[in-house]
Amino acid sequence: MAGAIDAAALDQIFLSARSQNKWLDKDVPDSLLKQIIDIMKMGPTSANCQPARIVFVKSAAAKERLKPFLSENNRAKTMSAPACAIIGYDVEFYENLPRTFPHNQSAKSWFTSSPSFAEATAFRNSSLQGAYFIIAARALGLDTGPMSGFDQKGVDGEFFTDGKVKSNFICSVGYGDPSGVMQRLPRLGFDDVAKII
Amino acid sequence: MAGAIDAAALDQIFLSARSQNKWLDKDVPDSLLKQIIDIMKMGPTSANCQPARIVFVKSAAAKERLKPFLSENNRAKTMSAPACAIIGYDVEFYENLPRTFPHNQSAKSWFTSSPSFAEATAFRNSSLQGAYFIIAARALGLDTGPMSGFDQKGVDGEFFTDGKVKSNFICSVGYGDPSGVMQRLPRLGFDDVAKII
Numbered sequence: 068m069a070g071a072i073d074a075a076a077l078d079q080i081f082l083s084a085r086s087q088n089k090w091l092d093k094d095v096p097d098s099l100l101k102q103i104i105d106i107m108k109m110g111p112t113s114a115n116c117q118p119a120r121i122v123f124v125k126s127a128a129a130k131e132r133l134k135p136f137l138s139e140n141n142r143a144k145t146m147s148a149p150a151c152a153i154i155g156y157d158v159e160f161y162e163n164l165p166r167t168f169p170h171n172q173s174a175k176s177w178f179t180s181s182p183s184f185a186e187a188t189a190f191r192n193s194s195l196q197g198a199y200f201i202i203a204a205r206a207l208g209l210d211t212g213p214m215s216g217f218d219q220k221g222v223d224g225e226f227f228t229d230g231k232v233k234s235n236f237i238c239s240v241g242y243g244d245p246s247g248v249m250q251r252l253p254r255l256g257f258d259d260v261a262k263i264i
Numbered sequence: 265m266a267g268a269i270d271a272a273a274l275d276q277i278f279l280s281a282r283s284q285n286k287w288l289d290k291d292v293p294d295s296l297l298k299q300i301i302d303i304m305k306m307g308p309t310s311a312n313c314q315p316a317r318i319v320f321v322k323s324a325a326a327k328e329r330l331k332p333f334l335s336e337n338n339r340a341k342t343m344s345a346p347a348c349a350i351i352g353y354d355v356e357f358y359e360n361l362p363r364t365f366p367h368n369q370s371a372k373s374w375f376t377s378s379p380s381f382a383e384a385t386a387f388r389n390s391s392l393q394g395a396y397f398i399i400a401a402r403a404l405g406l407d408t409g410p411m412s413g414f415d416q417k418g419v420d421g422e423f424f425t426d427g428k429v430k431s432n433f434i435c436s437v438g439y440g441d442p443s444g445v446m447q448r449l450p451r452l453g454f455d456d457v458a459k460i461i
Contacts, residue, residue: 069276069405076269077403080277081306081396097460104458108451109278110395113412113433115449121458129461150460167450188412190384191391191432198307198395199278206274208266215310215385235388236310252312253364254305261301261318263294263347264326 080205087212087239088144089247095149095209095240100125103203103240110199114174115167118160118189119196120232123240125150132225138216144247148212148239153222154200155232156193161185193235201238210243277402284409284436285341286444292346292406292437297322300400300437307396311371312364315357315386316393317429320437322347329422335413341444345409345436350419351397352429353390358382390432398435407440 071077078084100123108117124133130146133153137145145151161178168174178185201211215236222234268274275281297320305314321330327343330350334342342348358375365371375382398408412433419431 071405072273072276072403073270076273077303079266079269080403081303081400084306086308100460101454101458104454106274106278108453108457109281111283111398111408111410113410115451117452117457119457123458123460125460163452163456167452169450187387190387191412194388194391195395195398198392199399201308201392202396202399203278206269206277208268211308213308213310215388253366254312255314255360255364256305257298257301259360260305260314260316261298261320263297263320263322 076206079208080202084205084210085243085248085251087210087241087243087247088249089244090144090148090239091242091244093149093242099207099209100150100240102207103200103209106203106206107196107199110196112192112195113188114164116160116164116188116192117167117196118156119193119200120155120157120227121200122153122155122226123150124153133222136218136221136225141214141216144212145214145237145239149241151237151239152200153226153234153237154193154197155223155227155234156189157232158186158189159231160189190235197236197238204240209240212239212243214238273403277399281402281407282440282445282448284407284438284440284444285446286441287341287345287436288439288441290346290439296404296406297347297437299404300397300406303400303403304393304396307393309389309392310385311361313357313361313385313389314364314393315353316390316397317352317354317424318397319350319352319423320347321350330419333415333418333422338411338413341409342411342434342436346438348434348436349397350423350431350434351390351394352420352424352431353386354429355383355386356428357386387432394433394435401437406437409436409440411435
């Protein structure tokens, strides 16, 4: 039975971590982006479905392709980030279940028989994986800037041209410049959001 | 600029952590359940919307109310868990925005003007918060057992009687018995799910 992780780690991944709006001019090597995925993938998903698909937009040319689909207040900060991850979900994630959930070869049929159940499962679990992505990046010493303000259909048409992946949210990754961090916004308390019965 | 958190912490929250199917007979004090929420709430949500609402089902009487809505393979293990959190989302989360996103008093109208945008925002962000919940519990030394196999409408009618909260997923919390852990299921690799452009 483990105790709590050390206070510095908890600070780094949750308590002191802040979403970033301004980025230091410091590259994030591809090897570190790959490490985010190697950590993220270990987080649990329903029936091990792993629907998240990630495009790291890193080169200047790729950023120019993303730019027109960003909402205006997200544009400049995203262009200056070392990388911006488009976190999407594969609507046909169930095609992988025979190898990722091998002990039940009928699992795929749970989803092929109900497109709305498949869509909800993909959206829920890619969101879980998006949160794992944020925490994994922070655990590696990176900062993140997650955003929902962008043209989803536009991004899908530009970056997910096979029509099987839909974007969920985007998340810049790099080393934040503390001067761009906003005042911490108020959180709802335990009694506002939870109860024990 | 921080480095990575220590290897033991990363193991505990991601790399060695496993979903549990069997629980030790060891109580989780209410104070520890409250700490999960105090950590979870610090994770980022879009426009600080914080839609997650949590009911910790802990007493024998409350567990009996949950029991009929669990899928058969989740029933016995959930009944034996010290607590099971129902993680839902408030479809009217935007009512809190004037105090949680105080610098933009028109933020509420983004959602009241589009019920489908409000629903997607609540579902996405409560899923992010559900993932924060899992990682926060692990960070505190607890084990988790997240599940999607339950009757959502039944749970909503029993536990969210005001009609404003919908269940997203459920997650048992406690101290896992290693004898119930299944073989680690295969993860998709970087090249299966991601690319850098």
